Amino acid sequence: QSALTQPASVSGSPGQSITISCTGTSSDVGSYNLVSWYQQHPGKAPKLMIYEVSKRPSGVSNRFSGSKSGNTASLTISGLQAEDEADYYCCSYAGSSTKVFGGGTKLTVL
Amino acid sequence: QVQLQESGPGLVKPSETLSLTCAVSGYSISSGYYWGWIRQPPGKGLEWIGSIYHSGSTYYNPSLKSRVTISVDTSKNQFSLKLSSVTAADTAVYYCARGGRVERSAFDIWGQGTMVTVSS
Numbered sequence: 690q691s692a693l694t695q696p697a698s699v700s701g702s703p704g705q706s707i708t709i710s711c712t713g714t715s716s717d718v719g720s721y722n723l724v725s726w727y728q729q730h731p732g733k734a735p736k737l738m739i740y741e742v743s744k745r746p747s748g749v750s751n752r753f754s755g756s757k758s759g760n761t762a763s764l765t766i767s768g769l770q771a772e773d774e775a776d777y778y779c780c781s782y783a784g785s786s787t788k789v790f791g792g793g794t795k796l797t798v799l
Numbered sequence: 800q801v802q803l804q805e806s807g808p809g810l811v812k813p814s815e816t817l818s819l820t821c822a823v824s825g826y827s828i829s830s831g832y833y834w835g836w837i838r839q840p841p842g843k844g845l846e847w848i849g850s851i852y853h854s855g856s857t858y859y860n861p862s863l864k865s866r867v868t869i870s871v872d873t874s875k876n877q878f879s880l881k882l883s884s885v886t887a888a889d890t891a892v893y894y895c896a897r898g899g900r901v902e903r904s905a906f907d908i909w910g911q912g913t914m915v916t917v918s919s
Binding site for chain 1: 837843844845846847850858859860861862894902903904905906907909910911912
């Protein structure tokens with residue numbers, strides 16, 4: 690069970706859109722529509738932003754959206770805002786009642 | 800609202816057992832949901848440790864399975880983590896979190912986390 694692969698960093702200017710990828714295998718991301726995304730500000734606990742690939746919990750801005758194609762899931766943030774600057778982690782169900790996280794992506798708002 | 804609070808020693812000696820408890824308020828563990836432990840070494844990413852159902856069914860990360868025990872105490876509305884034979888590599892912030900109605904669900908509510916350092 691290896692960690693999902695995410696880019697170490699992405700950046701964008703306010704108002705722009707960015708996409709963070711999360712690449713797994715046919716044993717995790719590719720087999721289940723059970724990818725979730727978490728936002729983590731420095732020193733804070735992670736916050737669920739997307740679950741089951743593209744569903745948003747109540748209270749999460751619709752600027753956040755998720756998708757999946759094959760073994761790669763993606764998180765898109767549109768209308769980038771300064772408060773979006775944080776670390777983002779993907780997580781996938783990996784079968785046999787196990788979960789695997791990605792290595793994390795640092796988003797910088799320029 | 801549902802809140803989770805981790806507690807336990809902040810310093811553990813190498814080779815000893817790390818023990819943490821997660822107290823749940825605003826929701827009865829006996830009513831359902833899966834509950835999990837996740838850790839984050841300093842400056843690194845998240846790692847799922849394992850999850851438990853109120854009935855006591857447990858699911859562990861294969862890489863930690865030989866050293867991990869997660870248990871639930873419905874009378875105290877809390878669940879616990881034990882990690883044996885710790886080394887410096889187990890130094891991390893440990894989070895407890897609520898999963899969903901099935902074991903494959905995302906973690907929607909998290910505790911604030913507790914830092915555990917392994918050092919002599």
